[in-house]
Amino acid sequence: MDAYKIIKHPLSTEKSIRLMESENKLIFMVDNSAKKPEIKLAIEKIFKAKVEKVNTFIGPDGKKRAYIKFSNETPAIDIATNLGLMG
Secondary structure, eight states, X not given: OOHHHHEEEEOOSHHHHHHXXXXXXXXXXXXXXXXXXXXXXXXXXXXXXXXXXXXXXXOTTSOEEEEEEEOTTSOHHHHHXXXXXXX
């Protein structure tokens, strides 16, 4: 599956900003059929960043979210800034 089909868009909510600051994580909406290893590879390919861990969650709306924990050498805030999430 193509990396750009797996990752739909980042979530910019209060919770995602808090996670970014405290745990170096970003939240992305992802394709419901995407598996964790595919999500990890897609994020690493798109952002050229090292991913430590991927957790997924399907919300009550039936949409899948991926909580991406970046390694220490990749600050999540840098990626968020590049995506235009941080003003």
